[in-house]
Amino acid sequence: xxxxxxxxxxxxxxxxxxxxxxxxxxxxTAIFVKGTHTGEIVNGVMKELMALxxxxxxxxxxxNTIHPFEDASSxxxxxxxxxxxxxxxxQSTKKRPAGLIIARTFDSRLLDMCELGVDKFVSMAEFxxxxxxxxxxxMMHFASELFDTHPRFVxxxxxxxxxxxxxxxxxxxxxxxxxxxxxxxGPAPSLQTVNPILGDSQEEDIQNLPKIHxxxxxxKLLPSGTRVPRVELTEMGPFLDLSLRRHQxxxxxxxKAAMRRPKLKKQDLEKGLGKKKKNMEVDEMGDLxxxxxxxxxxxxxxxxxxxxxxxxxxxxxxxxxDGGEQEEEPRQKKRKWD
Numbered sequence: 001x002x003x004x005x006x007x008x009x010x011x012x013x014x015x016x017x018x019x020x021x022x023x024x025x026x027x028x029t030a031i032f033v034k035g036t037h038t039g040e041i042v043n044g045v046m047k048e049l050m051a052l053x054x055x056x057x058x059x060x061x062x063x064n065t066i067h068p069f070e071d072a073s074s075x076x077x078x079x080x081x082x083x084x085x086x087x088x089x090x091q092s093t094k095k096r097p098a099g100l101i102i103a104r105t106f107d108s109r110l111l112d113m114c115e116l117g118v119d120k121f122v123s124m125a126e127f128x129x130x131x132x133x134x135x136x137x138x139m140m141h142f143a144s145e146l147f148d149t150h151p152r153f154v155x156x157x158x159x160x161x162x163x164x165x166x167x168x169x170x171x172x173x174x175x176x177x178x179x180x181x182x183x184x185x186g187p188a189p190s191l192q193t194v195n196p197i198l199g200d201s202q203e204e205d206i207q208n209l210p211k212i213h214x215x216x217x218x219x220k221l222l223p224s225g226t227r228v229p230r231v232e233l234t235e236m237g238p239f240l241d242l243s244l245r246r247h248q249x250x251x252x253x254x255x256k257a258a259m260r261r262p263k264l265k266k267q268d269l270e271k272g273l274g275k276k277k278k279n280m281e282v283d284e285m286g287d288l289x290x291x292x293x294x295x296x297x298x299x300x301x302x303x304x305x306x307x308x309x310x311x312x313x314x315x316x317x318x319x320x321x322d323g324g325e326q327e328e329e330p331r332q333k334k335r336k337w338d
Contacts, residue, residue: 029058030058030087033064052164079109
């Protein structure tokens with residue numbers, strides 16, 4: 001349990017305020033921790049994932065005696081001390097070889113975690129192709145319906161999205177999209193669809209669940225003769241084949257607190273970020289458009305701009321107007337006196 005720190009000066013107060021909850025969260029910092037024994041495969045996987053996550057990473061060089069599923073106090077202590085909310089713990093044992101644990105915290109408390117077994121690993125060095133620039137936000141592609149229906153795969157998708165999701169931005173240029181991370185699953189028998197958040201009381205046999213395949217590609221934009229470029233994908237690495245192992249679902253009350261959204265401001269509602277208003281919508285370009293419904297108007301009674309030339313001249317009974325008999329006198333030019 002961390003003690004409550006009271007700021008002593010303005011600088012420490014600003015530092016504590018930066019760690020408080022925000023409407024738009026900062027980039028999640030991930031801590032890479034090695035267990036008592038990792039092995040060559042786990043070390044390579046953690047190194048490659050750290051390269052994709054940079055610069056928002058913290059690496060612990062020393063080995064630690066840590067068992068997150070038995071005691072998560074160490075993760076909560078590191079989360080509060082380093083202002084980090086994601087953990088990747090690598091450990092290899094005789095019972096569970098080449099294991100990788102992805103954990104997530106909320107308010108410096110453990111929220112949920114999942115253990116994955118590395119069945120196959122292909123490093124970036126084996127692909128003699130260009131690599132993406134560190135710090136660029138990747139595109140994520142999940143190619144299976146299980147990532148939206150099955151609770152185990154829904155959890156894996158949520159963890160991977162939080163791990164690789166970069167800074168929240170309003171717009172992005174096409175050259176900034178340098179690489180894509182594709183996540184798919186292998187063939188498997190029919191699986192039951194249950195609640196994706198709370199999970200199922202009857203745990204399925206892990207051996208029957210399909211494996212998860214992670215592939216990373218670089219994006220190359222080529223001219224196509226139109227405004228839309230032609231896109232080609234080139235293998236970049238790493239390539240991972242993962243199998244599901246142990247997991248810990250989030251507590252319902254903590255999950256509800258983590259998913260709570262703050263009240264939006266008036267300007268955000270006007271931009272269309274809040275609840276949808278009647279006859280108001282935001283188009284594809286992000287502009288707010290409204291629709292007005294008015295009654296049918298009589299154009300004869302429409303008030304227009306008043307001009308002397310548009311005034312009507314009164315007509316007498318004989319059909320002549322007052323100004324018709326009088327001829328306009330020619331205007332004399334004003335002389336300029338020296």
